[in-house]
Amino acid sequence: MSVPLYQAKAEMFRTLGHPVRIRVLELLQDGPKPVRDLLAEIDVEASNLSQQLAVLRRAGIVASFRDGALVMYALSTPDVADLLAAGRRILGAVLTDRDGLLVELRAQRR
């Protein structure tokens, strides 16, 4: 294999590792949206958003097409929603663990 599988996986996760890109994917979960709508919700420079969209496009995670005067973006596969959900679950588990530790630490008075 020219690019080992685990490297491809790492690249995919890295692609998701940016606040703007996460926001975009979350917004696209409800269906295709034009760039202008994303821009209205995300509060970032247009050029920056465009760069981040390009990253997602290159990774094959979203697809774009033109609809009249607007450029629309959509998730390339609904599996992305699962990934985000799994991420949320882990975040939840990690944060409760952390709080648990916090409580433990307090209990030990240290």
Add this chain to the structure above:
Amino acid sequence: MSVPLYQAKAEMFRTLGHPVRIRVLELLQDGPKPVRDLLAEIDVEASNLSQQLAVLRRAGIVASFRDGALVMYALSTPDVADLLAAGRRILGAVLTDRDGLLVELRAQRR
């Protein structure tokens, strides 16, 4: 919220965005393992592996404990396995799409 949720999510995904860290997590899916075993399977400098383990530890994705002379690492939550599985599914979807496009491109003779 001091750290917006989507930023925390982005950080989590970024944490997974490294070949060595992905390998570690895959290996740990089968249960806790000492560093020396990971080192034997991953082919990377000990110091490098240690750095990557520290990244995962800081993110709360793995936990470490000592067992005799060895330092053991384990997934902090089994949810991590779900995330990896979801990642695999998307990668599969994206790659088939890409092949699909490839076929299309060939069909158009371009």
Add this chain to the structure above:
DNA sequence: GCTCAGCTTGCAGACTTCTGCAAGTCGGCA
């Protein structure tokens, strides 16, 4: 107490990624 295996930490140089500004492209419409 010493020594050694098994890890971790501290760096620094090479390399990537991020961000905003300025400029460019592309349809749609008057």
Add this chain to the structure above:
DNA sequence: TGCCGACTTGCAGAAGTCTGCAAGCTGAGC
């Protein structure tokens, strides 16, 4: 045809990540 809104591209400086070498730490066993 010319103009305008809607995006995208090209940079370049700032910031962050990665890697290996050398040094440090910490139990276990003698």
